[in-house]
Amino acid sequence: MFEAALKVGVAVVKAACGIWIGNPLAESAATTVTDIVREKVTGTREQRRLERRFAEIEESIAERMLGYLDHEFRGLAENEREAAVLAVADTFERAGLTDRTLFEQDLDPLYLERYLRAKVPRATRDLSAVAVALYDRVLPESCAYVMATLTTLPRFQAGAFTELLRRERLVLDHLEELLDRIPREEVRAGRERDAEAAFLTAYRRKAAERWDVLELFGTEAGTRRYPLSTAYLSLRVAGEWREEDLFDHEPLFPTGDLRVEQVLARHRRTFLRGPAGSGKTTLLRWVGVRAGQGDFPDPMSSWNGLVPFLVPLREYVGAPLPEPADLVRHTGRHLADQAPEGWATGVLARGRGIVLVDGVDELPGGEREAARRWLQGLIADFPDCRYVVTTRPGAASETWLETDGFVNAELQPLTDEDVRSFVHHWHEAVRGEVAEEAERTLLDRYETELTRKVLGRGHLRSIASTPLLCALLCALHRDRHTSLPRDRMEVYEAALTMLLKERDHQRGVPGVDLSRRELVLLLQELARWLIVNGSSDAPIATARRQIARALASMHHIAEEPEEVFGHLLVRSGLLQSPAVDRVSFLHRTFEEYLAAKAFVEEDSLPLLVRHAHDDQWHEVLVMAAGHASPAQREELVAGLLERADRVKSHRDRLLLAAFACLETSPQLARRLREEVEERVRSILPPRTKEHVHALTLVGESVLPLLAETPPKNARQAAKMIDTASLIGGPDSIPIIERALPFRGYGVFTAAQNAWEHNPTPELAEVLLEDTINTYGYAFPIRAEHLELAIANAPEVRRHFIRGRGDDTIEALTRVPKLSSLVLQAIMGEHWADVDLTPLHGMDSLRRFSVSWSSTTRSIAPLVGSPLTSLILNRPDLIKDIELLGDFVSLEEVGFERRLPKAPLNSVLPSQRLTEFRIRSHRRLTDLSCLTSIPDGVERLMIIHCPSLRDIEDLPSQESSLTHFSYYGEVDSTLDLTPLKELPLLENLQLSHTHLDTERTAKVLVSLPSVRRMETNHGTEPTRLPGWLRDMPNLEIVRVHGEGSVDLTELAGAEGLTIEIAKSERRTVIGAEGVEPSSRVAYERLPLLFTREHRRRRKWSY
Structure with missing residues (x-):
């Protein structure tokens, strides 16, 4: 069987080589890879080395083919398998790679497969039915191998074979990694290959291959393509979101900064804002790759199985936005022609799509409202899909998509x-x-x-x-x-020098005979055209004309425009071809840098001033100040100040633009600098995120101005802390200290972000103790900073520690009065086997949690502590879990991700528990565990357990259960009928998806004792159903979340109180129809949000 598989390996490598060199060498069946090598390489030693390398690739593919057959088709007879595999090899040999489309970019495995089938339509005529079915599986698999092999080979150009020899082992290793990551097509026994399933596999494979690219500037040949999935860095985002309180086990608490993956996992719709170069597009590509491969890590594992659609808005400037069927084109242009009719619409309609909309800021201002309406239309038609939209902050405010159920997230430095x-x-x-x-x-x-x-x-x-x-x-x-x-500015200049000329000279790479200055002039012309025309890319023909026009005035250059343009596109490392017929800069920052240079050199300063309020011109303006001569710079800055006086509607933005110019200005008349600073004082303290961004760009020279303008309220204090902490340095500490006494959630999160950004002894001294003791919010501290935190906040009795690897909690021995402790792994890391010995003898410790990806092997050090609440992640890994029986004061117990291996009645203490919870147990299918818990549980919480299908054992706690919660990631079709057997049930908390089902309604309207109903809908809009009024004794409906709430169907309801946690911009529809027969209460969170305050919530009616 190996010989047959090897023939496929030989055919795959031959096809890949033929496509690689852009020549239909494979047209003749007699041509071999050896023939290709001997034609292109002259030295005998080099020929033999290359032949051996290609032979290794052939054998590697053959071994994988055998593994695939053994795993998926073990039951087929050997002769049937061999016949099918040989037919695949024969198909490659007989087809011949003669279609020129095969040698263009953007080839995908499905296009290659259909080409082969069309060229050899009778390849399976001699096969049995089962062998034909196997052929239909092996052929697309082989085409995927062709694409993986092609991806690992260096770009074919002069010296390509030499490069291949130099990196021969790395190429083979990289191929092995790519082959490992090829998404597999689901094989269902007894079924013929389904056309839609085949296309889905091809689409996922192309997505995983197309977007798994990270360009690292300054490596081999200007840029080198690296697997994004391995080089990706998780980013931090800030926003206004709340999660379960890890200390007090109550439903709300603000968390400050999160990793972006956490935000995406928790929200179906995310609006991601970040400045230039902050990683927005890279993040969307990472999501696309992970979705293609189906291997999202926790906490995004629930996204596995979804289908990504990337929509780069830059390609729709001046053009209609895409219909659902057009979304496929951005993954592969051939795929769009091969998709089954209505395929994309079907995926979206089933809620299986991830729509990734990149670059609202890359649309001209006049086209953005149309983009929002287009997006709103998609959401209306396909509300169950995931949506992620990106922009630079200046192009759209944080509220731009708020009414459409998007959570706003700001990428942090x-x-x-x-x-x-x-x-x-x-x-x-x-x-x-x-x-x-x-x-x-x-x-x-x-x-x-x-x-x-x-x-x-x-x-x-x-x-x-x-x-x-x-x-x-x-x-x-x-x-x-x-x-x-x-x-x-020096970074960009040095990068241009490195990319355009020096590396080609250093490595002996041939290129056109142009000086670096001449190359920059040509690129400037293209960049200037793009900015003036509000475009992020251009048709290649247009770009060629711009280069030709610039060359016409450069009389020293002998090369033809076509040759020069080709060199810029292939060798500069600055240009790319995002589609077959278009060209753009690899990163918009270089476009802005070069355009700014062009405007300054042609003295177009009035043009810059005229567009200074436009967010698409902001970075161009700031960098123009860096390029300008002293006289030009004065003209530019003075023009901005003068326009700020004339155009009141853009005054703040123009003043901040002038101030931002100071960052890149190496020299400016003292008089003008002082005038700019004086004018900016009028808009200090900073009031918006745009203010903060503009001020931080200028750097340390802002700090004296901030010191002179203290905040007057908590909102200004929060922005003051943000600005000072992002600038950093010793002079920022007094500014932060002066803002901290203003109390409020925004101040707390700003303080938390400041600590995360700059955990120094100086900041710890002024910030930690006051902030942690004042607020009831969890304040995460990394284990590596624990010594520093305790030294500067010795009186803190509640600690929330995040760690990883070998981090310890030894420093906690110096906190003898510790009362509450949460241990949690850093996002994306594991903190395994945490040693709890430092907690031994802690006679004040009452609440303890080890959660998420943190675990411990022993709870023995906790024995004797007066714990009343205990949450354990992966209790099945704790070797002495039976010691829980000795915790005589326990009232609340929770398990995460698994249950103990032993029955709960042999693990839990014998006394009555008031609360029991199970969280993030993805394998939990029923509640049979409740039958072995001591009677008396009053509150039961089942959170993020999507596999739960049966709650028939819930009545085992009928004599005591008053509160039942089932929310998070859940199965909305779960039969809730057992709730009828809970006579004491007063408080019911369900995910909002349950309220949309008729089955749930029939159960809930028959519950006589439920007085309080709670639902959480996150950032998505929700409509409370009218049948709630039919629940016989319902008194209170509490709505958690941040999206809009529609109360229309409850108009005229009698005696209900509808409690809504009211954020500033939350929309409530239909409240006037509910009153006066019922009332709507808006929660006003107190400034000091402690456990005591939480029990005495403040409401306004």
Whole structure:
């Protein structure tokens, strides 16, 4: 059987090589890979080495084919399997790669498969029915192998075979990784291959291959493509969201910054805002790749099985936005022609789509409202899909999509830990492509040195605020042998120098005979055209004309425009072809930098001033100030101030634009600088996120102005803390300290973010103790900073610690009065086997939780503590879980992700528990565990358990159960009939999806004792159903969440109180129809949100 599989391997490699070199060599069945090698490579030694490498690839594919057959088709007879596999090999040999489309970019496996079937239509004529079914599986699998092999080969150009020899082992290793990640088609025994299933597999494979690319500036050949899925860095976002209180086990508490994956997992619709280079597009591509491969990690595992649709809005400037059927095109242009009719609409209608809308800011201002209406139309037609929309902040406010159920999330600057991780990821990715051991050793040294420099030098740390700038620092540090620029204008200039000319010279890569200055002039012309015309890309023909027009005035250049344009596209590392017939800059920041240079050189300063209020021109304007001469800079800044006086509607934005210009201005007349600062004082303290962003760009020179303008209220105080902490440095500490006394949720989250960004002894001294003791919110502290935190906040009795790896909690021995403790793994990390010994003898510890991806092996150190509440993640891993029986004061117990291996009656203490909870147990199918719990449970919570199908054992606690919660990620079709057997049930909390079913309605209207009904709908709009009025004794309906609430169907209801946690912008529809026969109460959260306040909620009616 191996010989037959090897023939497929040989055919796959031959096809990949034919496509790689762009020549239909495979047209003749007599041509072999050996013939290709000997035609292209002259040296005998090199020929033999390449032949061996290709032979290894052939054998690797053959082994995988055998594994695939053994796993999926073990029951088929050997001769049937062999016949089918040989027919696949024969199909490749007889087809011949003669279609020129095969050699264009954007080829996908399905197009290749259909091409082969059309060329050899009778390939299966001699096969049995079962062998034909196997052929229909092996052929698309082989086409996927062709694409994986093609992806690993270096770009075919002069020196490609030499490059392949230099990196031969790395190429094979990379191929193995790609083959491992190919999404598999589901095989269902006894069924013929379904056309829709086949297309879905092809689509997922193309998505995983197309978007799994991260361009790292400054590596081989200007840029090198690395697997995004391995080099991806999880980003932090800020927003207004709440999650279960880990200390007090009550439903609400603000969490401050989260990792973006946490936000996406919790919300169906996310509006993601972030500045240039902050990683928005990279994130959407990562989502697309993970969805294609079906391997989302926790906490996004519930997204596995969904289908990604990426919509780059830049491609729709001046054009109609896409219909559902058009969404396929962005994954593969051939796929769009091959999709079954109505396929995309069907996926979306079933709620299985992830719609990734990239770059609202890349549309001109006049087209954005149309984009919003288009998006609203999609949501109305397909409300159950996931949506993620990105923009730069200036293009759309945080409320732009709020009424459509989107949660707003702001990408945050990289923290020190993020920078450390990013630098490691960058160097690790480059090490993976380096064959020489000496170079790998050098990269190790570069990584260590760069991390130390960036985190230790203020000017470098301020530059490394986004993934783009951090990546450029990594590339320049390597390229310039550890020499680094001092500001971001120098970073961009050095990057251009590196990409355009120096690396080609250093590595002997041939190119057109142009100076770096001439290349920059040509790129400037293209960048200027794009900005003036409000476009992010251009038709290739238009781009060629712009280059030709610029070349016409450059009389020293002999090369033809076509040759020059080809060099810029292929070799500069700055341009890309996002579609077959279009060209754009690889990153918009370089477009803005070069356009700014062009405007300054042609003295178009009035044009810049005229567009200064337009967010699409903001970065161009700021960088133009850096390019300008002193006289030009004065003209530009003075023009902005003068226009701010004339155009009141844009006054703040124009003043901030002038102030932002100070960041890039190496020289400016003192008189003008002082005037700018004085004018900006009139809009201080900062009031919006746009203010904060503009001020932080300027840097430390802002701090004296902030010190002179203290905040007057909590909102201003929060923005003041944000600004000062993002700038950093010792002068920021007094500003933060002065803002902290203003009490409010915004101040708390700003303080939390400040600590996350800059956990220094100076900040700890002024911030930690006051903030943690004042508020009832959880304040996460990393285990590595625990010593520092305890030294500066010794009186804190409640700690929320996040750790990873070998982190310890030894420092807690110095907190003898510790009363509440939560241990939790850092997002994306594991904190396993945490040693709890430091907690031994803690006679004040009453509440303890080890949750998420943190675990412990022993709870023995907790024995003797007066614990009343205990939550344990993975109790099945705790070797002495039976010691729980000795915890005589326990009242509340929770288990996460699993239950103990032993029956609960042999694990839990014998005394009555008032509360029992199970959370995130994805394998929980029923509640039989309740039958072994001591009677007396009053509150039962089942949270994020989507596999629960049966609650028939719920009545085992009928004598005591008064509160039942079932929410989070749930099965909305669960039969709730057993609730009828709970005579004492007073409080019922359900996910809002349950309220939409008639089956639920029939059960709930028959519950005589329920007085309080709670539902959580997150950020999505919800409509409370009219049948709630038919629940016989219902008195209170409480609505958790942040989306709009429609009460229309409850108009005229008698005696109901509808409690709504009211955020500032939350929309409530139909409240006037409910009153006066019922009433609507809006919760006003107290400033000091402690447990005591939580029990005495404040309401206004």
